[in-house]
Amino acid sequence: MIIDKLIDLILxxxxxxVMGLDPRMEYVPADIVKDAMDRYGQTAxxxxxxxxxxxxGIIDAICDxxxxxxxxxxxxxQFGAEGVDxxxxxxxxxxxxxxxxxxxxxxxxxxxxxxxYSDGHIGRVDVLGVEQSxxxxxxxxxxxxxxxxxxxxFLKNCEKYNTGLFLLVKTSNKxxxxxxxxxxxxxxxxxxxxxRVAEWGAGLVxxxxxxxxxxxxxxTHPSVAAKLRKQxxxxxxxxxxxxxxxxxxxxxxxxxxxxxxxxxxxxxxxxIAAYKTExxxxxxxxxxxxxxxxxxxxxxxxxxQ
Amino acid sequence: MIIDKLIDLILxxxxxxVMGLDPRMEYVPADIVKDAMDRYGQTAxxxxxxxxxxxxGIIDAICDxxxxxxxxxxxxxQFGAEGVDxxxxxxxxxxxxxxxxxxxxxxxxxxxxxxxYSDGHIGRVDVLGVEQSxxxxxxxxxxxxxxxxxxxxFLKNCEKYNTGLFLLVKTSNKxxxxxxxxxxxxxxxxxxxxxRVAEWGAGLVxxxxxxxxxxxxxxTHPSVAAKLRKQxxxxxxxxxxxxxxxxxxxxxxxxxxxxxxxxxxxxxxxxIAAYKTExxxxxxxxxxxxxxxxxxxxxxxxxxQ
Numbered sequence: 001m002i003i004d005k006l007i008d009l010i011l012x013x014x015x016x017x018v019m020g021l022d023p024r025m026e027y028v029p030a031d032i033v034k035d036a037m038d039r040y041g042q043t044a045x046x047x048x049x050x051x052x053x054x055x056x057g058i059i060d061a062i063c064d065x066x067x068x069x070x071x072x073x074x075x076x077x078q079f080g081a082e083g084v085d086x087x088x089x090x091x092x093x094x095x096x097x098x099x100x101x102x103x104x105x106x107x108x109x110x111x112x113x114x115x116x117y118s119d120g121h122i123g124r125v126d127v128l129g130v131e132q133s134x135x136x137x138x139x140x141x142x143x144x145x146x147x148x149x150x151x152x153x154f155l156k157n158c159e160k161y162n163t164g165l166f167l168l169v170k171t172s173n174k175x176x177x178x179x180x181x182x183x184x185x186x187x188x189x190x191x192x193x194x195x196r197v198a199e200w201g202a203g204l205v206x207x208x209x210x211x212x213x214x215x216x217x218x219x220t221h222p223s224v225a226a227k228l229r230k231q232x233x234x235x236x237x238x239x240x241x242x243x244x245x246x247x248x249x250x251x252x253x254x255x256x257x258x259x260x261x262x263x264x265x266x267x268x269x270x271x272i273a274a275y276k277t278e279x280x281x282x283x284x285x286x287x288x289x290x291x292x293x294x295x296x297x298x299x300x301x302x303x304x305q
Numbered sequence: 306m307i308i309d310k311l312i313d314l315i316l317x318x319x320x321x322x323v324m325g326l327d328p329r330m331e332y333v334p335a336d337i338v339k340d341a342m343d344r345y346g347q348t349a350x351x352x353x354x355x356x357x358x359x360x361x362g363i364i365d366a367i368c369d370x371x372x373x374x375x376x377x378x379x380x381x382x383q384f385g386a387e388g389v390d391x392x393x394x395x396x397x398x399x400x401x402x403x404x405x406x407x408x409x410x411x412x413x414x415x416x417x418x419x420x421x422y423s424d425g426h427i428g429r430v431d432v433l434g435v436e437q438s439x440x441x442x443x444x445x446x447x448x449x450x451x452x453x454x455x456x457x458x459f460l461k462n463c464e465k466y467n468t469g470l471f472l473l474v475k476t477s478n479k480x481x482x483x484x485x486x487x488x489x490x491x492x493x494x495x496x497x498x499x500x501r502v503a504e505w506g507a508g509l510v511x512x513x514x515x516x517x518x519x520x521x522x523x524x525t526h527p528s529v530a531a532k533l534r535k536q537x538x539x540x541x542x543x544x545x546x547x548x549x550x551x552x553x554x555x556x557x558x559x560x561x562x563x564x565x566x567x568x569x570x571x572x573x574x575x576x577i578a579a580y581k582t583e584x585x586x587x588x589x590x591x592x593x594x595x596x597x598x599x600x601x602x603x604x605x606x607x608x609x610q
Binding site: 033037042043047072078079080085104106107108110119120128132135143147148149168172173177178179183184 | 327330338341342346347348349351352355377379380382383384385386387388389390393411412413414415416418419421422424425430431432433434435437439440448449450451452453454455456473476477478479480481482483484485487488489494497498501545550
């Protein structure tokens with residue numbers, strides 16, 4: 001089961017980190033940008049070339065110490081079809097290097113449409129008689145606001161193709177309170193959604209006791225994470241909000257179970273743009289990413305004990 | 306304002322229909338598929354070629370009688386970068402033909418990421434020093450589950466680039482009840498979200514009294530639509546669920562105001578695949594789409610009176 005593969009890698013590398021691949025052009029080193037523009041000018045193809053070169057350098061630098069990467073599709077999709085191609089090639093490269101890939105796409109739609117997203121991202125699509133898998137992500141993130149029938153086509157492919165989901169339960173942003181924190185008969189919406197996530201994932205629990213159907217629970221709400229950790233003993237958490245968004249290693253502790261498992265913590269710019277900070281000055285971007293990933297691993301492992 | 310352009314077209318054509326461009330390969334006529342495969346084999350490029358030829362034929366057939374089209378991105382995105390290119394070219398062609406285009410993408414993310422989606426779909430993106438607009442949709446659909454700060458980057462571009470949104474308030478599917486219908490202090494979540502949509506759109510109300518920030522309200526819940534129509538007098542509704550999903554013309558009436566405005570009703574397969582039904586047997590797909598669009602216009606205009 002895909003969740004077992006993820007947890008096995010976390011255990012093997014003793015590192016519950018997922019590296020967010022959310023590349024902004026201002027993170028990409030000047031020599032890569034110059035090379036891309038010399039070849040392709042001020043075009044989307046040059047952007048694709050630059051993003052891919054940058055991503056590959058970072059993936060090469062961390063692929064033996066980090067278990068998973070999470071490309072954020074928005075940062076690729078914004079550049080049109082060439083951008084989407086950069087996303088697809090990034091996913092393929094990360095998988096080639098043995099990493100688990102979580103596509104952060106936050107898709108949602110009614111069932112007949114959700115099926116198309118599901119087939120594309122975590123299943124297979126019929127291309128005029130030939131089955132193809134275009135995105136090939138191991139997991140994707142899904143927004144549950146449309147309810148159970150909208151999630152069903154994603155669950156179906158998780159079962160069929162051994163892929164997984166992280167459903168938004170309590171997001172890391174401040175505005176998450178607007179709707180997710182509303183109280184219904186004494187229970188928050190995020191608790192109600194969380195309970196449904198556990199039900200949806202009940203049939204896909206692996207050998208470590210966690211399901212391939214997980215939940216997004218922001219690091220910025222440690223007391224909520226602690227409560228959800230208790231309520232959802234078989235639900236693995238994808239934890240955004242560490243670092244740049246304000247979540248500390250201590251805030252993360254609440255998301256782990258007593259064995260130090262149960263969560264994988266995302267860090268994007270803190271790793272991929274580490275070379276721009278004073279702490280890693282003088283290193284190239286790939287060396288700095290590796291050093292920052294190792295520092296984060298130490299912080300997380302310490303807070304789990 | 307973009308909402309004024311949409312309403313002016315609805316008035317001019319006396320037709321509150323938006324045609325959903327959700328092409329499935331089984332809708333595409335055999336001769337188009339054969340031509341695509343003869344040229345490009347069983348490839349994503351052949352799919353792109355077939356979807357585009359099919360979409361252009363339908364757009365040509367209805368572009369003087371229907372005010373707007375709504376391509377559903379999932380049906381393109383599932384075919385990877387080539388599919389996304391088909392989406393982009395479909396949008397461009399529809400705009401060339403004078404139609405308002407609503408990109409049904411249902412995106413959502415935390416602010417820094419939502420900004421990338423917003424810039425890509427309804428704003429502009431910096432391509433190594435050149436501003437470009439890749440998707441060029443007039444409106445997009447957005448999922449509000451992440452709260453106000455996640456919607457902000459979309460609102461910002463609506464103001465800056467004269468584009469608009471339709472936020473999911475009450476979706477047409479059965480499972481929409483799971484979370485959207487929950488009661489918080491006597492008010493349904495969809496009412497609470499609806500109220501926020503009205504607040505977000507307050508600064509973008511046009512000459513007809515409606516805002517460029519609209520709401521998705523399913524035709525399958527007529528009593529909910531009637532209630533929301535009263536609560537949200539300045540919020541324009543995008544109404545899915547008519548036809549194949551079970552909503553009738555009578556169910557639609559609740560979404561219109563006393564002047565017969567306030568809503569645009571989506572129909573996808575009922576128009577784009579009309580040639581496959583007994584009623585339009587013998588017509589080619591484009592003729593059948595036009596005939597079905599005219600029949601729907603008559604039904605909607607009758608129910609508004």
